[in-house]
Amino acid sequence: MSQGAAAGAAIDPHSVKHRGMITLAIMLATIMQALDTTIANVALPHMQGSLQASQDQITWVLTSYIVAAAIATPLTGWLCAKWGRKQVFLAAVVGFTLASALCGLAGSLLQIVAARLLQGVFGAALVPLSQAVLLDINPREKVGQAMALWGAGIMVGPILGPMLGGWLTEYYDWRWVFYINLPVGVMAIYGIARYLPETRPAAVRLDQFGFITLSLGVGLLQLFLDRGEQLDWFNSIEIRTEAIASLLAFAFFSVHTWTSAGDSFLNKALLRDRNFLIGVLLAFIVGLILYANMALQPSLLQGLMNYPIVFTGMVMAPRGVGTMLAMMLVGRLIHRIDVRAIMACGFALTAFSLYLMTLITLDMDGTLIVVSGAIQGLGIGFTFVPLSTVAFSTLAPSLRNDGTPIYSLLRNIGSSAGISIVQAMLSQGTARAHAQLSEAITPYSAALQNLPPLLSAQSPTGLALLNMEVNRQAAMIGYLGDFHVMLWLTLLAMPTLLLLRKPAAA
Secondary structure, eight states: OHHHHHHTOOOOGGGOSOHHHHHHHHHHHHHHHHHHTTTTGGGHHHHHHHTTOOHHHHTHHHHHHHHHHHHHGGGHHHHHHHHOHHHHHHHHHHHHHHHHHHHHHOOSHHHHHHHHHHHHHHHTTHHHHHHHHHHHHSOGGGHHHHHHHHHHHHHHHHHHHHHHHHHHHHHTOTTHHHHTHHHHHHHHHHHHHHHOOOOOOOOOOOOHHHHHHHHHHHHHHHHHHHHTTTTTGGGSHHHHHHHHHHHHHHHHHHHHHHHOSSOOSSOGGGGGOHHHHHHHHHHHHHHHHHHHHHHHHHHIIIIISOOOHHHHHHHHHHHHHHHHHHHHHHHHHTTTSOHHHHHHHHHHHHHHHHHHHTTOOTTOOSHHHHHHHHHHHHHHHHHHHHHHHHHHHTSOGGGHHHHHHHHHHHHHHHHHHHHHHHHHHHHHHHHHHHHHHHTTOSTTOGGGTTSOGGGOTTSHHHHHHHHHHHHHHHHHHHHHHHHHHHHHHHHHHGGGGGGSOOOOOO
């Protein structure tokens, strides 16, 4: 979409007025969207009862949002080129806010799934547009600080979403998980309408074949990842169909992009920028590690270690503190130290935190959780902001409307893939560990002869209690296996930093 990119050419940052108000308005929209990716998770059991839905049915509240956002995200660049970035941003915030109200008012499963589809469609553009605007309205010497602020907004979702969602659900009602967006949305709408300058729209052609094949590929991949664990992966006809159809759609899209004589949906100029390509790959990996870890910890702490929900939020909060602290430091350091060195430090801290998490045991207190979480927060902060900066450092400003949706799309796919992969590994690792541990649980095992009568392997009650303990220990082994895999993935990703070019000095 090179025509579209040209149409949405960057604003002269030195001519921008009210930079602070623009930043506030777009960050409100970003935080609102980032929160909604995780805030509804903890409310699902309450929503299930209220809407009279089954366990499988209620997951469509999450799936519908993810799939709709995944399909709509790549369309952002073309929409901005055709109608102008301000108009698209306003339409996205207005639509997302109204869809949030419809989610809160929903009286049936069908209604809330439809409202969540609308939320996903309108919310898809918010994160890439906020990044593109911040890149355009800030001069080069302030881009690092701007990306630090943007990264902090993106991190709000996985850090505060579960805690805020749990608090609103427990003390008010699950509907407030969605109603909380209304005042935030209204303030964002006013700020964008009042202060954001418009980019010049132009007559552009939508590559319909490219859009359809990419949308099908992404949507089917999201369904495959989201429903695979529920349906036992490739033992299900549905999952096999989604996997094959997704691969075919991506294959058609790739061939079409490389052979297209005119403008293709994916601007081929993006593929010629090495920093951008390496940046989206690392964004995929960072999204995978961050969201996978965030998906594992609540179930580990509450399900296995029996932490109360409030205490779980407390021991996980230092992760957010570490992330915010790192992002404030990075904003000051990014023009003094090579960003690749900062990112290497971030990956090293993340790897060390994951190593600490492999030492967790069922009978320990929350100290190691707090320490490892704070270190991991620092690592993510030192990685995410420089990555956002270096990925766009060599990209022409006219390509930002096309590049930011692809960057966000790969990060989101990494997040979905990470959650699905670690959950599948957890189930398989737990099953293997249970089989190995249970081999020693027999009425004739010498190791069990000195147990209290209640736990005697010679009685049905004792065997049942021993099986419960074996389940706990096996699950813990499964969690530790996941942490080991994420540790090795982090270490293996570090050499990729050497492929990045150092951004030009301001």
